[in-house]
Amino acid sequence: xxxxxxxxxxxxxxxxxxxxxxxxxxxxxxxxxxxxxxxxxxxxxxxxxxxxxxxxxxxxxxxxxxxxxxxxxxxxxxxxxxxxxxxxxxxxxxxxxxxxxxxxxxxxxxxxxxxxxxxxxxxxxxxxxxxxxxxxxxxxxxxxxxxxxxxxxxxxxxxxxxxxxxxxxxxxx
Numbered sequence: 001x002x003x004x005x006x007x008x009x010x011x012x013x014x015x016x017x018x019x020x021x022x023x024x025x026x027x028x029x030x031x032x033x034x035x036x037x038x039x040x041x042x043x044x045x046x047x048x049x050x051x052x053x054x055x056x057x058x059x060x061x062x063x064x065x066x067x068x069x070x071x072x073x074x075x076x077x078x079x080x081x082x083x084x085x086x087x088x089x090x091x092x093x094x095x096x097x098x099x100x101x102x103x104x105x106x107x108x109x110x111x112x113x114x115x116x117x118x119x120x121x122x123x124x125x126x127x128x129x130x131x132x133x134x135x136x137x138x139x140x141x142x143x144x145x146x147x148x149x150x151x152x153x154x155x156x157x158x159x160x161x162x163x164x165x166x167x168x169x170x171x172x173x
Contacts, residue, residue: 006057006085008091028108028167031102036099055083117145124142145157
């Protein structure tokens with residue numbers, strides 16, 4: 001069952017009339033920025049959602065995750081009407097609606113992975129050119145890890161980063 005996409009304005013009207021807003025992003029993303037009143041049910045926990053008969057509006061950052069997981073989300077509605085916020089929290093913000101931002105929260109894990117992986121590839125390249133070609137192995141290792149993560153969904157760097165002290169803060173909301 002394909003859920004209907006709704007604009008930020010329509011979603012805001014639905015929420016004001018009692019619809020439940022469900023943020024399917026990971027807790028680290030939700031903690032850094034969220035829409036007031038959004039319940040955080042990452043895809044791994046979506047089965048815990050119990051909307052009753054209330055309409056549900058699903059949102060992510062840009063709308064791509066919700067659209068890609070439309071069938072899984074609809075399956076967990078248990079008969080309640082479901083909608084997708086087109087463009088996600090980005091569209092909500094662009095429409096002029098407020099979000100709750102907590103810049104004290106660490107960057108999202110995947111952004112940390114991107115920054116560190118990019119930095120390690122660049123470091124391997126520079127050291128390979130300036131010091132010894134052996135350092136190119138660093139870039140190859142990181143590239144192989146990223147390909148493994150893309151192929152399997154398992155990212156060792158993300159698992160390691162989640163254990164870092166700056167990512168152990170309590171999440172609000």
